[in-house]
Amino acid sequence: MKQASSRLGEPAALITPGLIFLVLAFFFPALNMLSLSVIGPAADGGGFTLEHYAKFFTDDYYAGVALRTFRLSIIITVTCVLIGFPLALIMSRSPGWVRSVLIMLVILPLMTSVVIRTFGWLVILGPGGLISWVLETAGLVGNQISLMHTESGIVIAMVQVLLPFQVLTVLGSLNRVGPELEEASRVMGAGFFQTIRLVSLPLSIPGIVSGSLLVFALSISSFITPSLVGGVRLPVMAGSIYQQVTGSFDWGFAAALSVLLLGATLVLVIPYLFVSRSGRR
Amino acid sequence: MTILKRITSFTALAAVLTFSGSALAEDTLVINSFGGSYEKTHRKLVIEPFEKKYNVTVKVITAYSSDTLAQLRAQKENPQFDVVHFSGGLETIAATDGLLAPIKPSELENYDQMYPFSVAGIEKGIGPMYKTAVIGLLYNTEKANPAPKSWKDIANPAYANHVLMTDAASNTYGMLGMLMINKVNGGTLDDITPGLDFIKGLLDTSTIVSKSPEIQQNFAQGNAWVAPYAQDYASTLIKAGLPVKFIQPEEGGVLAPITVNLVAGRPNRDLALKFIDFSIRAEASKGWAEALRYSPTNKTVELSPEIAAEVVYGEEQAGKLVSFDANKIGANRPGWNEAWSRAISK
Secondary structure, three states: OHHHHHHHHHHHHHHHHHHHHHHHHHHHHHHHHHHHHOEOOHHHOOOEOOHHHHHHHOOHHHHHHHHHHHHHHHHHHHHHHHHHHHHHHHHHOOOHHHHHHHHHHHHHHHHOOHHHHHHHHHHHHOOOOHHHHHHHHOOOOOOOOOOOOOHHHHHHHHHHHHHHHHHHHHHHHHHHHOOHHHHHHHHOOOOHHHHHHHHHHHHOHHHHHHHHHHHHHHHHOOOHHHHHHHOOOOOOHHHHHHHHHHOOOOHHHHHHHHHHHHHHHHHHHHHHHHHHHHHHO | OHHHHHHHHHHHHHHHHHHHHHHHHHHEEEEEEOOHHHHHHHHHHHHHHHHHHHOOEEEEEEOOHHHHHHHHHHOOOOOOOOEEEEEOOHHHHHHHOOOEOOOOHHHOOOHHHEOHHHHOOHHHOOOOEEEEEEEEEEEEOOOOOOOOOOHHHHHOHHHOOOEEEEOOOOOHHHHHHHHHHHHHOOOEOOEOHHHHHHHHOOHHHEEEEOOHHHHHHHHHOOOOOEEEEEHHHHHHHHHOOOOEEEEOOOOOOEEEEEEEEEEOOOOOHHHHHHHHHHHOOHHHHHHHHHHHOOEOOEOOOOOOHHHHOOOOOOHHHHHHOEOOOHHHHHHHHHHHHHHHHHHHOO
C-alpha cells in the first residue's frame, strides 16, 4: 500500500509545479477568453451570443487576414525545414568544434532582443539599405527597392529567428541515430544522396515533425516581427487581435479571433501528430 | 501536504506585500509617460521637481495613450494608475466610461491662468490640456520641391513614392491627420469615405508606418519627403540634423490635445490633484515649448520670439486651429479603425 502511494505520489509531486503554472497561465486565461468570445456587449445585457464569430465568417477582410497568416506560417515552416535539415545533418556529422561554432551561429539570433533584431532587418531590407544597395550596384535593378512592408520580408526575418528551433530538434534526433547506419548504407553501395533519402531522412522524421510544429506554432502567433517588417498594410491574426484590444476596444471580437486562431492551429497540428506517429511505427 | 502549506504561506506573503503596498500608496503616485526624449523632458519639467517639492515618489510606467486606455479598462475594478496622460482625444472616451474623475475649477490653483478651451472639460472628467500639439505637414526642405502648401498636396506627383502616412488605427496623430485629409476632401466626422478614397488613391506611391521612430528612420534614409504629422516631432527630426520643416497647411493645422487626467477610484486624490496642478503651471508649459516645441496652454507663458515662431502661441493663433469633436471621435473610432484597416490592407 505504502509502495503504491509513493509510486503515484512521486510523479505527482514532480508534475505539480508545471501543472499549477499551466492551469494559472494557460487554461484559466483560455477559458476566460472562450467565455468573453460568446458574451455580447454589456450595453445589450451581456447575454450569450455568437455575433463575434458571425462577424468573422461573414467578412472577407478577416478571412483574408487569416489566410495570409496561415499561408505565411506554412511558407516559413517549409523554408525552415528545407534549410534546417541539411544544416542539422552537417552539424551532426562534423567534428566537435565545428559543431559548436555552427550551433553558436544558429542560436545567436535568439540572444538578441526581438525589437533590436527587427530594427536590424529594417536597416538591411529598407529602401537604401544593404540589399537594395547590392542589387543596385550589381546593376540588377534600376531603382531603389525595398523588402520592407512585403511578405518576402516577413518570411526572411521570421526564418532567421525560428531556424534554431528546427535545427536543434532535428540535430537531437540525428545524434540519437549516430553515423554508423549511414556508414553501413554507404558500405553496402548506396550513394551520398541515396543514403540521405533512405536512411538519414526517415530516421530524423520525429525531429523534423516536432521542430516544424514548434516553428509553425511560433510563427502563427508571432506579432512584433510581422508588424514591424510587414507594416500595417499586411495585417496578420496576432496583430489584428492586438488592434481589436488596444485600438477598437472590442474584447469580445478579439477573444473570438483568438479562439479561432487556437482552434485552427489545433485542427492542423493534431492530424499532423497522428500521421507522424503512424509513420514512425 | 507540505506543498499545500507552502502555497498557503506564499499566498500570505503575497497578501502582506499587497497590503504594505497600499500603505505606501499615500506618498506614491503612479503615472504614465510616453517614453524616449519625451519622458526625459517630462521627468525634468514635472516629475522630479514635484517629487522634491512634496517629498513623494512618482512611479512612471511607459505606455502610449492607446495602451494606457486599454490598461485602465482592464483594471476598471481596481485601477493601478493615479494620473494618466493622453494625447489625441482618448480622454473623452475614458471619461465617458467613468474611468476618470471630475475636477472642480476651485481644486486647481492654476485654473485661472489657463486658456478656456484647455480646461473646458474638467468637470466632466476630461483633464486639463497641459499643452497641445499641432498636426500639419512635415517636409524635407532639400527634396520636396515645390514645398507643400495644402493638405491635398500629398497627392502631388512631384512627391510620388516619397509620401509617408501614419496608421490611423493605432496612432492618434495618424487618426487626426486622416480626419483632416477627410475634411479637406469634403468628408465629415459621420462620413470618412471621401478621406479614405483620397488615401486609397495614394497607396501605391506612399508608405504607411505606425510608430514615430519609423518616421525618423524614413526621413533619414531619404524615403520620406512629405508626411502629415506633429509640429513637436518635426523639432525632434531637426535636432537630429535632418533638413525638415513643419508647416500648417492653408486649410489649417489640427489641434491635438495632450491632457493630464485624474483616475477615478484611487485613494490619494489630493496628491494626484497636486500633480495635475503642478503639470499645468506656467513654468512647465514654457519648458515643453522650449524643449520639444509643444504649444503652451497657460496664458501667462512668455516665449522668446524664435520659439514663439515655432509653436502655436497665444489665443488668436490657437483659435485658428481645427479641432474635432472629441465625443464623436470616441463614438466613431472603432468603426473608423475597421474602415481604415480595410482601406489600406493589401
